[in-house]
Amino acid sequence: MSVTASTIKPAQRPLYGPAIVSGQPRLPVILWFVPIPDLHDMTSLLFAVGKSRDRAAFETLFLYFAPRVKAYLLRRGVAAMAAEDLAQEALLNVWNKAHLFDPKRGSAASWIFTVARNLHIDAVRRQKHPDFDPNDPALIPEQEPEADAGLQRMDDDERLRKALESLPPGERNILELSYFAEKPHSAIARELRLPLGTVKSRMRAAMRRIREGLLK
Amino acid sequence: MITHHPADSLLLKHAAGAAHEAVSLIVATHLALCPACRRVVKLAEHAGGILLENLTPEPLTTGAWEHLAARLDEAEAAAPSIVARSGGTPTIPEPLRSYLGADGLDKIRWNFVLPGLAFRPLLPGPFSAKLVRSKPGSSIGLHTHKGEEFSVVLAGGYSDCSGQYRRGDFHTATPDLLHRPVADQGEDCIVLAVTEAPLAFRNPPIGLIASLIGY
Numbered sequence: 001m002s003v004t005a006s007t008i009k010p011a012q013r014p015l016y017g018p019a020i021v022s023g024q025p026r027l028p029v030i031l032w033f034v035p036i037p038d039l040h041d042m043t044s045l046l047f048a049v050g051k052s053r054d055r056a057a058f059e060t061l062f063l064y065f066a067p068r069v070k071a072y073l074l075r076r077g078v079a080a081m082a083a084e085d086l087a088q089e090a091l092l093n094v095w096n097k098a099h100l101f102d103p104k105r106g107s108a109a110s111w112i113f114t115v116a117r118n119l120h121i122d123a124v125r126r127q128k129h130p131d132f133d134p135n136d137p138a139l140i141p142e143q144e145p146e147a148d149a150g151l152q153r154m155d156d157d158e159r160l161r162k163a164l165e166s167l168p169p170g171e172r173n174i175l176e177l178s179y180f181a182e183k184p185h186s187a188i189a190r191e192l193r194l195p196l197g198t199v200k201s202r203m204r205a206a207m208r209r210i211r212e213g214l215l216k
Numbered sequence: 217m218i219t220h221h222p223a224d225s226l227l228l229k230h231a232a233g234a235a236h237e238a239v240s241l242i243v244a245t246h247l248a249l250c251p252a253c254r255r256v257v258k259l260a261e262h263a264g265g266i267l268l269e270n271l272t273p274e275p276l277t278t279g280a281w282e283h284l285a286a287r288l289d290e291a292e293a294a295a296p297s298i299v300a301r302s303g304g305t306p307t308i309p310e311p312l313r314s315y316l317g318a319d320g321l322d323k324i325r326w327n328f329v330l331p332g333l334a335f336r337p338l339l340p341g342p343f344s345a346k347l348v349r350s351k352p353g354s355s356i357g358l359h360t361h362k363g364e365e366f367s368v369v370l371a372g373g374y375s376d377c378s379g380q381y382r383r384g385d386f387h388t389a390t391p392d393l394l395h396r397p398v399a400d401q402g403e404d405c406i407v408l409a410v411t412e413a414p415l416a417f418r419n420p421p422i423g424l425i426a427s428l429i430g431y
Contacts, residue, residue: 067273110265117233130311138309
Protein backbone atom coordinates (compact mmCIF):
# COMPACT_ATOMS: atom_id res chain seq x y z
CA MET A 1 0.00 0.00 0.00
CA SER A 2 1.26 3.37 -0.83
CA VAL A 3 0.90 6.10 1.75
CA THR A 4 0.02 9.39 0.17
CA ALA A 5 -0.26 12.93 1.38
CA SER A 6 -3.88 12.31 2.32
CA THR A 7 -2.94 9.90 5.10
CA ILE A 8 -1.05 12.55 6.98
CA LYS A 9 -1.96 16.17 7.42
CA PRO A 10 -3.34 17.77 4.25
CA ALA A 11 -1.28 20.47 2.64
CA GLN A 12 -2.45 23.94 3.56
CA ARG A 13 -1.06 25.53 0.43
CA PRO A 14 2.08 25.24 -1.64
CA LEU A 15 4.80 26.93 0.34
CA TYR A 16 7.28 27.63 -2.38
CA GLY A 17 8.29 26.61 -5.85
CA PRO A 18 11.68 25.35 -6.91
CA ALA A 19 14.86 26.62 -5.32
CA ILE A 20 14.20 30.33 -5.25
CA VAL A 21 17.23 32.49 -4.84
CA SER A 22 16.56 34.89 -2.01
CA GLY A 23 15.50 38.33 -3.07
CA GLN A 24 14.26 37.13 -6.44
CA PRO A 25 10.64 38.08 -7.17
CA ARG A 26 8.01 35.38 -6.76
CA LEU A 27 7.49 33.16 -9.76
CA PRO A 28 4.84 34.30 -12.24
CA VAL A 29 1.44 32.79 -11.49
CA ILE A 30 1.49 30.63 -14.60
CA LEU A 31 4.42 28.63 -13.24
CA TRP A 32 2.39 27.50 -10.27
CA PHE A 33 0.39 25.24 -12.61
CA VAL A 34 3.51 23.26 -13.34
CA PRO A 35 3.55 20.41 -10.84
CA ILE A 36 6.42 21.64 -8.72
CA PRO A 37 7.16 19.53 -5.67
CA ASP A 38 6.63 21.64 -2.56
CA LEU A 39 7.96 21.15 0.92
CA HIS A 40 4.90 19.34 2.18
CA ASP A 41 4.92 16.97 -0.78
CA MET A 42 8.55 16.17 -0.11
CA THR A 43 7.86 15.50 3.53
CA SER A 44 4.89 13.27 2.66
CA LEU A 45 6.96 11.44 0.07
CA LEU A 46 9.75 10.76 2.55
CA PHE A 47 7.19 9.54 5.06
CA ALA A 48 5.79 7.19 2.39
CA VAL A 49 9.27 5.84 1.67
CA GLY A 50 9.78 5.10 5.35
CA LYS A 51 6.34 3.59 5.81
CA SER A 52 5.97 1.45 2.71
CA ARG A 53 9.24 1.53 0.75
CA ASP A 54 7.46 3.49 -1.97
CA ARG A 55 9.87 3.50 -4.92
CA ALA A 56 7.97 6.03 -7.00
CA ALA A 57 7.99 8.44 -4.07
CA PHE A 58 11.71 7.83 -3.61
CA GLU A 59 12.43 8.51 -7.28
CA THR A 60 10.82 11.97 -6.96
CA LEU A 61 12.87 12.63 -3.81
CA PHE A 62 16.03 11.48 -5.54
CA LEU A 63 15.52 13.67 -8.61
CA TYR A 64 14.90 16.70 -6.41
CA PHE A 65 17.47 16.21 -3.64
CA ALA A 66 20.40 14.29 -5.17
CA PRO A 67 21.52 17.25 -7.38
CA ARG A 68 21.24 19.54 -4.34
CA VAL A 69 23.19 17.16 -2.12
CA LYS A 70 25.85 17.00 -4.85
CA ALA A 71 25.96 20.81 -4.91
CA TYR A 72 26.31 20.79 -1.10
CA LEU A 73 29.25 18.36 -1.25
CA LEU A 74 30.96 20.38 -3.98
CA ARG A 75 30.59 23.49 -1.83
CA ARG A 76 32.27 21.59 1.00
CA GLY A 77 35.26 20.97 -1.24
CA VAL A 78 34.58 17.40 -2.38
CA ALA A 79 35.91 16.67 -5.91
CA ALA A 80 33.28 16.29 -8.66
CA MET A 81 33.51 12.50 -9.13
CA ALA A 82 33.49 11.83 -5.40
CA ALA A 83 30.62 14.28 -4.91
CA GLU A 84 28.53 12.31 -7.40
CA ASP A 85 29.27 9.01 -5.63
CA LEU A 86 28.68 10.50 -2.19
CA ALA A 87 25.40 12.10 -3.29
CA GLN A 88 24.23 8.65 -4.40
CA GLU A 89 25.42 7.20 -1.11
CA ALA A 90 23.58 9.92 0.82
CA LEU A 91 20.33 9.16 -0.99
CA LEU A 92 20.86 5.44 -0.40
CA ASN A 93 21.16 6.30 3.31
CA VAL A 94 17.90 8.23 3.00
CA TRP A 95 16.24 5.12 1.54
CA ASN A 96 17.65 2.86 4.23
CA LYS A 97 16.92 5.14 7.16
CA ALA A 98 13.62 6.61 6.00
CA HIS A 99 11.71 4.55 8.60
CA LEU A 100 13.41 6.69 11.26
CA PHE A 101 12.08 9.93 9.75
CA ASP A 102 9.39 11.53 11.90
CA PRO A 103 7.45 14.27 10.03
CA LYS A 104 6.50 15.76 13.40
CA ARG A 105 10.13 16.56 14.11
CA GLY A 106 11.14 18.28 10.90
CA SER A 107 10.87 18.64 7.15
CA ALA A 108 12.28 16.27 4.56
CA ALA A 109 14.82 18.92 3.57
CA SER A 110 16.19 19.36 7.09
CA TRP A 111 16.34 15.59 7.64
CA ILE A 112 18.11 14.98 4.31
CA PHE A 113 20.47 17.84 5.17
CA THR A 114 21.47 16.02 8.38
CA VAL A 115 21.97 12.74 6.47
CA ALA A 116 24.25 14.49 3.92
CA ARG A 117 26.09 16.35 6.70
CA ASN A 118 26.74 13.15 8.67
CA LEU A 119 27.89 11.26 5.58
CA HIS A 120 30.31 14.06 4.72
CA ILE A 121 31.78 14.07 8.24
CA ASP A 122 32.06 10.28 8.20
CA ALA A 123 33.44 9.77 4.68
CA VAL A 124 35.57 12.88 4.21
CA ARG A 125 36.65 13.93 7.69
CA ARG A 126 36.75 10.37 9.05
CA GLN A 127 35.06 11.51 12.21
CA LYS A 128 31.66 10.97 13.75
CA HIS A 129 28.86 13.40 14.31
CA PRO A 130 27.80 12.44 17.82
CA ASP A 131 24.18 13.33 18.49
CA PHE A 132 21.60 12.74 21.20
CA ASP A 133 19.21 9.82 20.89
CA PRO A 134 15.56 10.93 21.15
CA ASN A 135 14.67 7.49 22.56
CA ASP A 136 17.38 7.49 25.24
CA PRO A 137 15.83 6.92 28.70
CA ALA A 138 18.37 9.41 30.10
CA LEU A 139 17.13 12.20 27.80
CA ILE A 140 15.31 15.01 29.60
CA PRO A 141 12.01 15.37 27.71
CA GLU A 142 10.21 18.56 26.71
CA GLN A 143 8.07 19.97 29.52
CA GLU A 144 4.93 20.49 27.45
CA PRO A 145 3.82 18.08 24.77
CA GLU A 146 4.10 19.75 21.39
CA ALA A 147 0.50 20.30 20.36
CA ASP A 148 -0.10 20.15 16.64
CA ALA A 149 3.61 19.99 15.98
CA GLY A 150 3.04 19.30 12.28
CA LEU A 151 1.06 22.48 11.67
CA GLN A 152 3.38 24.44 13.88
CA ARG A 153 6.29 23.25 11.80
CA MET A 154 4.68 24.31 8.52
CA ASP A 155 4.16 27.73 10.00
CA ASP A 156 7.75 27.82 11.30
CA ASP A 157 9.03 26.82 7.90
CA GLU A 158 7.50 29.86 6.26
CA ARG A 159 8.76 32.18 8.98
CA LEU A 160 12.24 30.69 8.91
CA ARG A 161 12.42 31.15 5.14
CA LYS A 162 11.43 34.77 5.57
CA ALA A 163 13.93 35.25 8.39
CA LEU A 164 16.72 33.82 6.20
CA GLU A 165 15.71 35.94 3.22
CA SER A 166 15.65 39.12 5.27
CA LEU A 167 19.15 38.65 6.74
CA PRO A 168 21.56 41.43 5.73
CA PRO A 169 23.90 40.06 3.01
CA GLY A 170 26.93 40.10 5.34
CA GLU A 171 25.21 37.99 7.97
CA ARG A 172 23.67 35.64 5.43
CA ASN A 173 27.05 35.11 3.81
CA ILE A 174 28.67 34.17 7.12
CA LEU A 175 25.75 31.90 7.98
CA GLU A 176 26.03 30.07 4.64
CA LEU A 177 29.77 29.71 5.04
CA SER A 178 29.19 28.07 8.43
CA TYR A 179 27.11 25.42 6.72
CA PHE A 180 29.03 24.99 3.50
CA ALA A 181 32.65 26.04 3.91
CA GLU A 182 35.02 23.30 4.95
CA LYS A 183 37.16 25.63 7.02
CA PRO A 184 37.26 27.15 10.48
CA HIS A 185 35.98 30.64 11.16
CA SER A 186 39.50 32.01 11.37
CA ALA A 187 40.09 31.00 7.73
CA ILE A 188 36.74 32.46 6.67
CA ALA A 189 37.72 35.71 8.36
CA ARG A 190 41.06 35.83 6.53
CA GLU A 191 39.40 35.14 3.21
CA LEU A 192 36.81 37.87 3.67
CA ARG A 193 39.44 40.20 5.13
CA LEU A 194 37.33 40.67 8.22
CA PRO A 195 38.43 40.53 11.82
CA LEU A 196 37.55 37.18 13.45
CA GLY A 197 35.44 39.10 15.96
CA THR A 198 33.28 40.49 13.13
CA VAL A 199 32.73 37.02 11.68
CA LYS A 200 31.71 35.71 15.08
CA SER A 201 29.44 38.64 15.87
CA ARG A 202 27.71 38.38 12.48
CA MET A 203 27.10 34.72 13.13
CA ARG A 204 25.63 35.52 16.53
CA ALA A 205 23.48 38.25 15.00
CA ALA A 206 22.21 35.88 12.29
CA MET A 207 21.31 33.26 14.88
CA ARG A 208 19.60 35.88 17.03
CA ARG A 209 17.43 37.06 14.15
CA ILE A 210 16.45 33.49 13.35
CA ARG A 211 15.63 32.78 16.98
CA GLU A 212 13.69 36.00 17.42
CA GLY A 213 11.64 35.23 14.34
CA LEU A 214 10.67 31.82 15.65
CA LEU A 215 11.03 31.27 19.35
CA LYS A 216 8.90 34.15 20.56
CA MET B 217 17.12 23.38 36.20
CA ILE B 218 19.86 24.14 33.68
CA THR B 219 21.09 27.73 33.85
CA HIS B 220 24.30 27.64 31.78
CA HIS B 221 24.05 26.94 28.05
CA PRO B 222 26.42 26.79 25.06
CA ALA B 223 26.63 29.95 22.93
CA ASP B 224 24.31 30.01 19.91
CA SER B 225 27.35 30.00 17.64
CA LEU B 226 28.43 26.67 19.13
CA LEU B 227 24.95 25.17 18.68
CA LEU B 228 25.02 26.41 15.09
CA LYS B 229 28.45 24.85 14.47
CA HIS B 230 27.17 21.53 15.78
CA ALA B 231 24.06 21.66 13.59
CA ALA B 232 26.02 22.77 10.53
CA GLY B 233 28.54 19.95 10.91
CA ALA B 234 31.37 22.43 11.37
CA ALA B 235 32.42 21.37 14.87
CA HIS B 236 35.20 18.98 15.81
CA GLU B 237 34.00 15.55 16.96
CA ALA B 238 34.86 16.21 20.62
CA VAL B 239 33.03 19.56 20.53
CA SER B 240 29.96 17.96 18.95
CA LEU B 241 30.14 15.23 21.60
CA ILE B 242 29.97 17.69 24.46
CA VAL B 243 27.30 19.86 22.79
CA ALA B 244 25.16 16.78 22.08
CA THR B 245 25.59 15.53 25.65
CA HIS B 246 24.24 18.87 26.86
CA LEU B 247 21.41 18.62 24.29
CA ALA B 248 20.27 15.31 25.79
CA LEU B 249 19.73 17.15 29.08
CA CYS B 250 18.47 20.49 27.71
CA PRO B 251 15.21 20.65 25.69
CA ALA B 252 15.65 24.42 25.14
CA CYS B 253 18.95 24.01 23.28
CA ARG B 254 17.51 21.07 21.34
CA ARG B 255 14.91 23.46 19.93
CA VAL B 256 17.65 25.85 18.78
CA VAL B 257 19.60 23.03 17.11
CA LYS B 258 16.43 21.80 15.41
CA LEU B 259 15.96 25.32 14.11
CA ALA B 260 19.52 25.47 12.81
CA GLU B 261 19.10 22.10 11.08
CA HIS B 262 15.87 23.36 9.58
CA ALA B 263 17.81 26.37 8.27
CA GLY B 264 20.34 23.90 6.84
CA GLY B 265 17.51 22.19 4.97
CA ILE B 266 16.33 25.48 3.49
CA LEU B 267 19.87 26.43 2.46
CA LEU B 268 20.29 22.98 0.89
CA GLU B 269 17.13 23.46 -1.16
CA ASN B 270 18.23 26.90 -2.28
CA LEU B 271 21.55 25.64 -3.67
CA THR B 272 21.75 25.59 -7.45
CA PRO B 273 21.26 21.90 -8.32
CA GLU B 274 24.32 20.16 -9.80
CA PRO B 275 23.21 17.80 -12.58
CA LEU B 276 24.08 14.17 -11.97
CA THR B 277 25.58 11.96 -14.67
CA THR B 278 23.10 10.21 -16.97
CA GLY B 279 21.64 7.06 -15.54
CA ALA B 280 22.30 8.09 -11.94
CA TRP B 281 18.78 7.18 -10.85
CA GLU B 282 18.83 3.80 -12.63
CA HIS B 283 22.18 3.10 -11.05
CA LEU B 284 20.88 3.81 -7.57
CA ALA B 285 17.53 2.10 -8.19
CA ALA B 286 19.42 -1.13 -8.90
CA ARG B 287 21.02 -0.90 -5.47
CA LEU B 288 17.87 -0.31 -3.45
CA ASP B 289 17.27 -3.97 -2.69
CA GLU B 290 20.83 -4.89 -1.81
CA ALA B 291 20.90 -3.05 1.49
CA GLU B 292 17.77 -3.45 3.51
CA ALA B 293 17.14 -1.17 6.43
CA ALA B 294 19.18 -2.26 9.39
CA ALA B 295 17.08 -3.18 12.38
CA PRO B 296 17.34 -0.59 15.11
CA SER B 297 19.94 -1.77 17.57
CA ILE B 298 18.50 -2.94 20.85
CA VAL B 299 20.54 -1.66 23.72
CA ALA B 300 20.50 -3.80 26.83
CA ARG B 301 19.37 -1.70 29.73
CA SER B 302 20.21 -2.72 33.22
CA GLY B 303 17.12 -1.17 34.81
CA GLY B 304 16.74 2.43 35.91
CA THR B 305 17.83 5.54 34.08
CA PRO B 306 21.51 5.72 33.20
CA THR B 307 23.40 8.71 34.63
CA ILE B 308 25.29 9.25 31.39
CA PRO B 309 23.10 10.12 28.40
CA GLU B 310 23.80 9.37 24.75
CA PRO B 311 25.89 10.07 22.77
CA LEU B 312 28.47 10.08 25.58
CA ARG B 313 27.40 6.66 26.92
CA SER B 314 28.53 4.95 23.71
CA TYR B 315 31.98 6.52 24.08
CA LEU B 316 32.44 4.91 27.50
CA GLY B 317 32.26 1.37 26.17
CA ALA B 318 29.98 -1.42 27.28
CA ASP B 319 30.68 -1.20 30.99
CA GLY B 320 29.41 2.31 31.58
CA LEU B 321 30.23 4.61 34.43
CA ASP B 322 30.54 1.97 37.17
CA LYS B 323 33.46 0.12 35.63
CA ILE B 324 35.53 2.98 34.29
CA ARG B 325 39.24 2.69 34.97
CA TRP B 326 40.12 6.10 36.35
CA ASN B 327 43.61 7.61 36.12
CA PHE B 328 44.75 9.19 39.36
CA VAL B 329 45.68 12.90 39.25
CA LEU B 330 45.69 14.22 42.81
CA PRO B 331 43.97 13.03 45.97
CA GLY B 332 40.23 13.21 45.27
CA LEU B 333 40.74 13.78 41.57
CA ALA B 334 40.79 11.28 38.68
CA PHE B 335 40.24 11.39 34.95
CA ARG B 336 39.59 9.15 31.99
CA PRO B 337 40.68 10.21 28.48
CA LEU B 338 38.02 9.67 25.80
CA LEU B 339 39.23 11.37 22.60
CA PRO B 340 42.72 12.65 21.73
CA GLY B 341 43.36 16.26 20.61
CA PRO B 342 43.40 18.78 18.93
CA PHE B 343 40.16 19.08 20.88
CA SER B 344 40.56 16.37 23.51
CA ALA B 345 37.69 14.97 25.55
CA LYS B 346 37.93 13.44 29.02
CA LEU B 347 35.78 12.57 32.00
CA VAL B 348 36.89 14.11 35.28
CA ARG B 349 35.76 12.83 38.69
CA SER B 350 36.24 14.99 41.78
CA LYS B 351 35.46 14.08 45.37
CA PRO B 352 33.40 16.70 47.26
CA GLY B 353 35.52 19.73 48.13
CA SER B 354 38.47 18.78 45.91
CA SER B 355 39.95 21.00 43.23
CA ILE B 356 42.51 20.84 40.44
CA GLY B 357 43.73 24.24 41.62
CA LEU B 358 43.94 27.69 40.16
CA HIS B 359 44.44 27.66 36.40
CA THR B 360 43.83 29.51 33.20
CA HIS B 361 43.46 28.16 29.65
CA LYS B 362 45.59 28.24 26.51
CA GLY B 363 42.49 27.75 24.38
CA GLU B 364 38.78 27.25 24.86
CA GLU B 365 37.53 24.70 27.36
CA PHE B 366 33.99 23.33 27.51
CA SER B 367 32.55 21.34 30.41
CA VAL B 368 29.23 19.63 31.04
CA VAL B 369 28.31 18.42 34.52
CA LEU B 370 26.94 14.88 34.59
CA ALA B 371 26.70 14.28 38.35
CA GLY B 372 27.22 16.39 41.46
CA GLY B 373 28.29 19.94 40.82
CA TYR B 374 31.11 22.47 41.14
CA SER B 375 31.53 26.17 41.73
CA ASP B 376 34.03 28.81 40.74
CA CYS B 377 34.18 32.60 40.49
CA SER B 378 31.77 32.50 37.52
CA GLY B 379 28.98 30.60 39.26
CA GLN B 380 27.66 27.22 40.27
CA TYR B 381 27.35 24.37 37.80
CA ARG B 382 25.04 21.38 38.23
CA ARG B 383 23.90 18.43 36.12
CA GLY B 384 23.42 19.47 32.51
CA ASP B 385 25.07 22.88 32.87
CA PHE B 386 27.47 23.83 30.08
CA HIS B 387 30.50 25.93 30.98
CA THR B 388 32.61 27.76 28.39
CA ALA B 389 35.99 28.87 29.69
CA THR B 390 37.91 31.25 27.44
CA PRO B 391 41.68 31.82 27.72
CA ASP B 392 41.10 34.93 29.85
CA LEU B 393 39.28 33.03 32.62
CA LEU B 394 41.43 32.39 35.68
CA HIS B 395 39.48 30.07 37.96
CA ARG B 396 39.65 27.47 40.69
CA PRO B 397 36.68 25.12 40.32
CA VAL B 398 35.84 23.28 43.55
CA ALA B 399 33.56 20.23 43.65
CA ASP B 400 30.36 20.86 45.65
CA GLN B 401 29.57 18.93 48.82
CA GLY B 402 27.43 15.82 48.48
CA GLU B 403 28.08 13.27 45.74
CA ASP B 404 31.15 12.96 43.50
CA CYS B 405 31.26 15.52 40.73
CA ILE B 406 31.57 14.01 37.26
CA VAL B 407 32.28 16.33 34.36
CA LEU B 408 32.87 15.83 30.65
CA ALA B 409 35.59 18.30 29.66
CA VAL B 410 36.72 19.20 26.13
CA THR B 411 39.85 21.31 25.81
CA GLU B 412 41.50 22.92 22.83
CA ALA B 413 44.88 23.10 24.59
CA PRO B 414 46.33 21.98 27.94
CA LEU B 415 45.42 24.00 31.03
CA ALA B 416 47.93 26.50 32.39
CA PHE B 417 48.33 25.90 36.13
CA ARG B 418 49.40 28.58 38.57
CA ASN B 419 50.94 25.95 40.83
CA PRO B 420 54.06 24.56 39.03
CA PRO B 421 54.10 21.10 40.73
CA ILE B 422 50.47 20.50 39.70
CA GLY B 423 51.31 21.67 36.19
CA LEU B 424 54.18 19.19 36.07
CA ILE B 425 52.02 16.30 37.30
CA ALA B 426 49.27 17.20 34.82
CA SER B 427 51.64 17.29 31.85
CA LEU B 428 53.28 13.99 32.89
CA ILE B 429 50.04 12.05 33.11
CA GLY B 430 48.48 13.70 30.09
CA TYR B 431 45.68 15.40 32.00
